[in-house]
Every structure is written in C-alpha cells, then in structure tokens.
Amino acid sequence: MSDSAKRIVKNSLIIAAFPLAMALIMEIWILLAGADTHIITGVLDLQNIVRRTAISALIAYALSFNLTCGRMDLSLGAQRLAGVIIGGNLGLSLGLSGIGLLLFALLFGILFGFVTGLLFVVTRVPAMVLGIGAGLIYEALAFITSEGKGFNLFGTEGNGILIDIWFTLGVIAVFIVLILYILGFTRYGYRLRAIQGSQRIAKASGINVFTNAILSYTFAGGAVAVSGMLDSAMSNGMKVATGFMSNGTVMANMFPMFLGMYLARRSNQAVGIMVASLTLTLFALGLSKLALNDAQQNVITMLLFLLLLVYLANEDIFRRKRAEKARLQEALRKKKSMLAMQA
Helix, strand or coil, rough: CCHHHHHHHEEEEEEEHHHHHHHHHHHHHHCCCCCCCCCCCCHHHHHHHHHHHHHHHHHHHHHHHHCCCCCCCHHHHHHHHHHHHHHHHHHHHHHCHHHHHHHHHHHHHHHHHHHHHHHHHHCCCCCCHHHHHHHHHHEEEEEEEHCCCCECCCCCCCHHHHCHHHHHHHHHHHHHHHHHHHHHHHHHHHHHHHHHHHHHHHHEEEEEEEEEHHHHHHHHHHHHHHHHHHHHHHCCCCCCCCCCHHHHHHCCCCHHHHHHHHHHHHHHHHHHHHHHHHHHHHHHHHHHCCCHHHHHHHHEEHHHHHHHHHHHHHHHHHHHHHHHHHHHHCCCCCHHHHHHHHH
16 A cells, blocks of 8 residues: 555544544443433434534635635624525525525625625724624624514425435535535635735735635625524524624534544544544533533533644644654663773
8 A cells, every 4th residue: 555545544544433432431431421312312313413513514615715814704694694684584485495495595695705805805994893793783784684674484385305414414515525526626725725824925926815805705695504404494494693793603613623623633623623523522412411501511521622723723833842762862872882882
C-alpha cells in the first residue's frame, strides 16, 4: 500500500472514530449514572439523530463559508426566520406543500443572503455590524408579512415528506455533493480556499474577494433556510422573533462548525462538518438521556466548546514544544554518538 493510501485510510479511521467514540463515552456515562436507558433505545432515536444532524450540519455549513474568511454574519438566524416564514407562507398561499415549501424557503433564503452580501460589498460596513442591522430588518419583515403569526403547518396536508428520514438524508447528501463540487472543482472554491489562507495575499494576487463574499453570503442564506424548513416540519411551524432573538439557533451551531473545520484537516469541509454535527448530536442525545435540564446541558456543552477553542488557539504552542523536544532528543542522540566515537 502506498504512503498516500495509508494516509487516506488513517485519516478515514480517525474521522470515523469521533462519532463512535462519542456514542461509547455517552453510553458509559449513562451506565455509570445509573440511568435505566441507553443512548439509542429505538427507531425514534435514530430518526431524531438523522434530523438533528442534518439541521445542525446545514447551519454549520452556512457559518463556515463566511466565518472561515473572517466574516461573522450575525443575520443568519434572521435570514433563516424570514426565509421560512415569508417563503413558506407564500408557498402555502399558492397551494404548495412539502418540496414546494422547501424550494420557496430556499429561494427566499438565497435572496436574503444575496442582499446581505451585496450590502456588505457596497457599504463596506464591518460584517458583524451589518449583520445586526440586516438581522433586525429581516425579523421585522417576517413579523409584518405574517402579521405576527409566523409560519404554521398545523392542519396542512402533504408535508409529511419533510420529516421523512430518507428525504432528509437525500437533502443532506445533495448539500454534501454540492459543497464537494463547489470547493473542489470551481473557480469560486479555489478562490475561497485562497481567501481562507490569507485574504490580503489573495487580494494582492488579483482575486476579487468581494464577489467571492457575495457568493458565500448567498450560499449561507440558502443553507440556513433549508435547515429552518426541515426544523419547522418537525415542530409544525416557526414563530416570529424580534429583538435579534432569531440568532440563538445559529449561534448554538458554532461548536459543530469549529469542530468540523478541525476535522476537515483530515478530510474536507463537507465531511468534517457532517461528522462533527453527528458527534455533537450524539453528545446532546446522551445528555438528554441523563435527565439533565436545558441549562445544565448548555453549561456542559459550552464548557466543551470552550476547551476546543482554547486548544485551537494554542495548538501552535503544543506543536512548537513537540518540535523543540524532538530537536533536543536529536541533539542528545548526536552527542552520544560523538562521545561513543571518541571513546
């Protein structure tokens, strides 16, 4: 087996080990806690894992396209809200259901993402500041267009496909293939990776970073809107939110995004984020089986997220220490060899 093949097999095993190890850890934790259950007790748990993983991964994908380039889009939650409520209600008024509602949410999500990206390029306002302003506007639009009623699927027919497991798997498979193609075989993907490496160098080499930003915002808007419609199908709708309250769901998926980009070093962005989302979905499911309340679960999850951020911020220190230790060992080895020759 060639070195390249060995490296691929090694990386694949490491990536696969993350969700498997998490499931095992949570199963042992549940056992030690004396809870009379398991992390997976039936088909319903498997269905929830698939749905929650898909929703989390879509949001993490949306975050990754901008955040890895130094842009924090704080309007993603509002784009998700407005895409679902405005697009969904328009679809219902036209007699659509199921896939039709999903496509309308996708369309409006893309539209709001494009508008946000265009505003970023035209106004040159810092991304975080722009995100706050745009988010408040999108929340207001969702409230006004729905007259404060939000998006309601209760009593409607033909929407069962949106909670079908195989359909959910199909949606996430399409996004994985799309991301793999965009990042690996398009000019946009090549330039995005260059910008992720160094925006200043990319700009100096002639890359139009602003056009790339608009495309990134557009994709992000579409991804969060699809996640919102899948989430709405599970809860029979989506309520309006004001005062920037729509961003909570997006911020909760920062953890899988950062973990996914770390795993992407051994695979790619599409696979890394998907595996990270599955891993953390299993973690959240395990915490719920321990009968912990939401506050306790959030404390544990955010503490683990903080530890990851600390590691990522200091991993160069650990790498330098390992390199220094290796140099010292090599120097000692050479010294011993020279002494042996002199003797």
